[in-house]
Amino acid sequence: MFEIRIHGRGGQGVVTAAELLSVSAFDEGRFAQAFPSFGSERTGAPVASFCRIDDRPIRSREPVTEPDALIIVDPTLLRQVDVFGGAGADAYILINTTRSLDELGLDRLRGRGLQPERLRTVPATELARRHVGRPLPNAALLGGFAALTGVVSLDAVIGAIRARFAGQTGEANAAAATEAYEILERPPEPEVRALISAPAEVFHG
Amino acid sequence: MADGLVQTEGSQAVAQAVARCRPEVICAYPISPQTHIVEGLSALVKTGDLAPCEFVNVESEFAAMSVAIGASAAGARAYTATASQGLLYMTEALYNAAGLGLPIVMTVANRAIGAPINIWNDHSDSMSQRDSGWIQLYVESNQEAVDVHVQAFKLAEQLSLPVMVCMDGFILTHAYERVELPTQGQVDRFLPPFVPRQVLDPADPVTIGAMVGPEAFTEVKYLGHLKQMQALDRIPEIAAGFEQEFGRTSGGLLHHYRTHDAHTVIVALGSVLGTVQDVVDELRGDDVRVGCLGIRTFRPWPADEVRAALGAAQRVVVLEKALSAGIGGIVSQNVITALQGTGADVRTAIAGLGGRPITKVSLRSLFDDALADRLQRLTFVDLDRSLVDRELERMLHSRGSGPHAENMLRDLGAVAAGPV
Numbered sequence: 001m002f003e004i005r006i007h008g009r010g011g012q013g014v015v016t017a018a019e020l021l022s023v024s025a026f027d028e029g030r031f032a033q034a035f036p037s038f039g040s041e042r043t044g045a046p047v048a049s050f051c052r053i054d055d056r057p058i059r060s061r062e063p064v065t066e067p068d069a070l071i072i073v074d075p076t077l078l079r080q081v082d083v084f085g086g087a088g089a090d091a092y093i094l095i096n097t098t099r100s101l102d103e104l105g106l107d108r109l110r111g112r113g114l115q116p117e118r119l120r121t122v123p124a125t126e127l128a129r130r131h132v133g134r135p136l137p138n139a140a141l142l143g144g145f146a147a148l149t150g151v152v153s154l155d156a157v158i159g160a161i162r163a164r165f166a167g168q169t170g171e172a173n174a175a176a177a178t179e180a181y182e183i184l185e186r187p188p189e190p191e192v193r194a195l196i197s198a199p200a201e202v203f204h205g
Numbered sequence: 206m207a208d209g210l211v212q213t214e215g216s217q218a219v220a221q222a223v224a225r226c227r228p229e230v231i232c233a234y235p236i237s238p239q240t241h242i243v244e245g246l247s248a249l250v251k252t253g254d255l256a257p258c259e260f261v262n263v264e265s266e267f268a269a270m271s272v273a274i275g276a277s278a279a280g281a282r283a284y285t286a287t288a289s290q291g292l293l294y295m296t297e298a299l300y301n302a303a304g305l306g307l308p309i310v311m312t313v314a315n316r317a318i319g320a321p322i323n324i325w326n327d328h329s330d331s332m333s334q335r336d337s338g339w340i341q342l343y344v345e346s347n348q349e350a351v352d353v354h355v356q357a358f359k360l361a362e363q364l365s366l367p368v369m370v371c372m373d374g375f376i377l378t379h380a381y382e383r384v385e386l387p388t389q390g391q392v393d394r395f396l397p398p399f400v401p402r403q404v405l406d407p408a409d410p411v412t413i414g415a416m417v418g419p420e421a422f423t424e425v426k427y428l429g430h431l432k433q434m435q436a437l438d439r440i441p442e443i444a445a446g447f448e449q450e451f452g453r454t455s456g457g458l459l460h461h462y463r464t465h466d467a468h469t470v471i472v473a474l475g476s477v478l479g480t481v482q483d484v485v486d487e488l489r490g491d492d493v494r495v496g497c498l499g500i501r502t503f504r505p506w507p508a509d510e511v512r513a514a515l516g517a518a519q520r521v522v523v524l525e526k527a528l529s530a531g532i533g534g535i536v537s538q539n540v541i542t543a544l545q546g547t548g549a550d551v552r553t554a555i556a557g558l559g560g561r562p563i564t565k566v567s568l569r570s571l572f573d574d575a576l577a578d579r580l581q582r583l584t585f586v587d588l589d590r591s592l593v594d595r596e597l598e599r600m601l602h603s604r605g606s607g608p609h610a611e612n613m614l615r616d617l618g619a620v621a622a623g624p625v
Contacts, residue, residue, distance in 0.1 A: 019214070019381045026212035026383060034381040038325045038560040057383075059479030061376055062564045 002151050003064040004051040007083045008073030011043040017071065017138040018049035020164060021145070024156035025053040033058045046081045053151060067091060069149055071141050073124075075104055089113035092149050094184075096124040096137050116188055120148055122180050131176040132169070143177025147184035154181045210385050215347040215377045218384040219312060220245025222351040224255045225392040226310075226358045228284040229399075230276035232261040232269045236291040237324050238374035239314035243286050266291040270298035270309075277307040278413050280404040282358065285309070288374055289316035292330045296337070299367075303338025303429060305414060306402065308361035310354065311339075314374040315475065315526075317559040321610040325560020326374045328474065332527040332535050338429050340368040340436055341504040342456065343474040347377055347384050352455030353501075355387060356443050358396055363439055364432045365402045371503075373476040375560070387451060395450045433505040440502055458507040460499030463489060464514055467496030469575050472515070472540055473524040474500045477556075477563050481524070484568045495572060500536065511543040521549050522575050524568075524586075526557040533583040556586035592616055 004021065008014035015036045022034035030053055037048040050064040065085075069092040072083055078095075087093065089112060097104060101121065109119065122144040124137030132139070142157045157177055162170040211218070219242050223231075231250070233243035249255040259276075263269045269285045276283040287295065292313055302309050313331045317323040331341060342357060344350045350372045357368040372378060387395075403413055417425055437458065444457040462482050464470055471481050478499045488495045498514050500507075515521050521544065523537035532538070534553035541551050554571055557563045567586050574580045595616050599606040606612065 015379075022381045023212045031383055032212065032381070036375065036379055038375055038562070060483045060565065061380070061476050062480050063562050065564065 001052060001054040001058070002068050002149075003066065004053075004069045004071065004145075005064045005067040006049045006051070006071040006073060007077050007081060008047060009043075009077070010045045010047050012073050013136055013138045014047050014073055015049045016164070017073070017142060018051040020138070020142055020157070020160045021051045021152065022053070023160035023163065024142070024146075024152040025051075027156045027159050028152060030055060031058050033061075035061070037063060046077055069145065069151070070094070071145060072096060073137060073141060075099070078104055078106070084109070090115060090118065092118045092145075093120070094141060094144055094148055095121045096141055097121045098123040098126055118148070120144070120184055120188055122183055124176075124180060127176045127179050128173075131179070132172040136173075139173035140176040140180035143180035144184045146177075147181040154178065157181075209388075210383060212381060212383055214241065215350060215372065215380050215382070215384075216241030216314075217245050218347050218351050218386065219354060219372070219378075220249065221386050222354045223284055223310075223312075224249045225387055225389050226284075226355060226396055227282065227392075227398075228255075228258055228310075229281035230259050230261065230272070230283045232263050232272035232276070232283070232285050234263050234266050234269045234287070234291065236266070236288050237314075238316055238326070238378045239286045239288045239291070239312065241378060242312055242314070246284075266294040267298060270295035270302060270311075273309045273311070274298060274302050274305065274307055277302070277309050277401075278305070278403070278405045280399070280401045280406070282362075282399040283307075283309045284311070286312035286314065288314040289318055289324075289330045292334060293318065296334065299334055299337045299339060301414075302367045304425070306365040306429070306432070307367060308358075308365050308399070308401075309367040310357045310361055311367065311369050312354070313369050313371045314378045315371055316374040323559040324374075326376050326526070327558045327560070328371070328526040329528070329558075331369060331371045334369070335504055335535070338366070338433070339504065340364075340366055340433065340502070341371060342368065342440075342502055343371045343500060344377070345460070345476055345478040345499060345501075347372075347380060347382050348453075349455050350377060351384055351386065352447060352451065352453070355392055355396060356440075356447055356456045358399075359443050359446075360436065360439055362399050363443075364436055366429075366432050366436070371475065376476045385453070391450055395447065436502070436505050437507055437510075456501060458502045458510050459514055460501055461514055462497040462499065464496035464498055464518070466494055467518055468494045469520040469522070469572065470496045470498050470515055470518045471522045471524050471568075471572070472498045472500060472511075472536065474503060474536065475526070477524065477526070480563060480565060481568055484565050484572060487565075487569070488572060493572075493576065495576075503536070503539075506539050506543070508539075508543040511540060512547065515540070515544055515549055516547045518549050520575050520578075521551045522554055522571065522580065523551060524554050524556055524563075524571070526555075528555050528558065552580045552582055552584065554580070554584045554586050561587065 018034035022032035025032035032053045034051045072095040075097040124140035125135045127140040146154045158174045161173045250260040273283040317327045318329040361368040481497045525534045537553040
């Protein structure tokens with residue numbers, strides 16, 4: 001079982017992202033479950049969604065508390081919500097940002113034993129603006145997720161995007177996903193390595 | 206949407222399944238978390254994919270059920286869906302639908318009841334209508350939701366009784382998962398056209414809904430009970446017929462999960478069953494003899510079957526997503542009735558109210574407490590007692606301590622309406 005938690009704000013398509021991810025996994029013959037968090041429903045409020053992927057039927061319906069992967073749609077949540085809660089040392093973490101990890105104040109991840117190649121950023125909102133014309137970063141994040149984790153293929157992600165968004169919108173989102181995938185296929189910036197390999201401190205995240 | 210295996214939202218899957226049952230009148234008033242179901246159906250009516258069918262937008266849930274009653278009495282296959290306060294708002298009409306013997310099928314997307322207002326899942330809404338005369342079926346997955354809706358129309362029409370299909374709001378209605386959608390051909394073979402037992406026809410006028418005094422009121426009511434009890438035979442028959450046509454098991458009265466040699470059994474309804482089953486497997490891995498009994502049919506109450514399933518268990522824990530203030534469990538009262546004289550020790554655990562997640566950790570701890578005979582008769586899973594104590598303290602110190610919900614939210618640092 002591979003469990004993903006997606007953090008964002010109401011209106012950013014956090015739930016849609018989990019749904020698309022589940023469709024990608026389903027299209028590859030796997031079992032998948034996607035569902036929203038149950039809390040505030042307001043636009044702009046912190047929200048989370050969940051996706052489970054497995055080779056056998058998934059029965060549990062509890063929220064994902066120990067994610068194998070995190071997608072942070074909105075980096076302003078980093079100081080507001082315990083987005084890293086329950087994530088283990090080998091978790092994949094994908095953050096939508098144009099800033100560096102240092103600028104994001106992620107030195108609190110020091111000493112968590114994270115694997116540098118699994119903590120990545122991608123400018124998904126920028127990619128969306130460029131390809132789609134609107135700041136909707138989901139498709140790019142899912143493309144990035146495919147490259148980062150290999151849990152689903154880029155083809156499956158693109159298939160799910162096209163099935164959900166018809167015509168030009170689908171194509172533009174597919175292009176954003178593809179570019180994010182290519183970015184994430186490259187090795188991480190040296191600063192990530194420096195951050196992760198820095199001396200361990202108590203983790204407060 | 207294509208036939209066969211799809212990855213889709215629970216509500217959309219139910220809309221497709223209901224459409225393939227060829228309802229002729231759908232009346233609905235939107236309320237979360239049911240709305241996506243009737244939105245899906247209205248789209249199918251608009252495109253002509255579902256025809257002949259009249260989609261009636263009504264001004265309230267009371268009207269929704271009233272239209273369903275009228276449509277059903279006129280011989281149409283009628284469907285609606287609601288949740289929470291919406292179900293309460295149609296209460297009077299619910300009793301009429303059952304008392305008149307009209308085979309309406311309704312989805313209840315289970316949601317808490319206010320106050321405090323809460324849109325999330327629990328079973329307070331449908332549990333409050335358990336005595337309305339409607340058959341109540343609870344589903345555990347979106348596949349079962351699809352399958353049981355198809356069975357519900359057959360059951361309702363065989364018995365001339367209305368059927369509520371209860372599916373957990375958000376947890377199921379808004380979950381994307383794999384579902385096998387029935388084909389139109391399969392449904393047509395399984396579900397014959399509706400032949401009403403009574404029909405309002407201007408060409409052959411009759412009245413339906415006579416006033417009945419003491420001379421026959423008991424007998425008409427007794428008949429309603431008798432028909433419900435007949436459902437205890439019909440429901441397994443229909444589930445068997447469904448399996449034959451569709452090749453998968455769904456529905457029925459109960460779902461036994463590793464109960465045969467279990468000393469300790471959790472009884473539950475709805476979507477939490479999957480999580481409970483995972484925990485049962487974990488404990489079985491440690492050679493602990495635990496099991497899980499799913500109640501798929503709550504009305505009529507399958508007392509004999511529950512007794513057969515649980516009679517050998519030493520400990521029974523009824524996990525309930527509803528609370529009857531002043532006594533505690535609702536389902537557990539029914540379980541205790543079924544187990545009279547068996548010596549099984551029945552405990553009640555209230556969990557998942559207003560959308561609070563029921564986690565494996567909490568369930569594991571519940572099983573541990575049960576196995577160690579530490580469980581109180583009535584337990585509130587994950588209750589934040591300190592939050593309650595702080596409010597009790599305020600009430601003790603000031604007559605004008607103010608509204609509970611707002612005070613308690615403020616303790617949690619959450620934003621509530623009102624002066625701050």
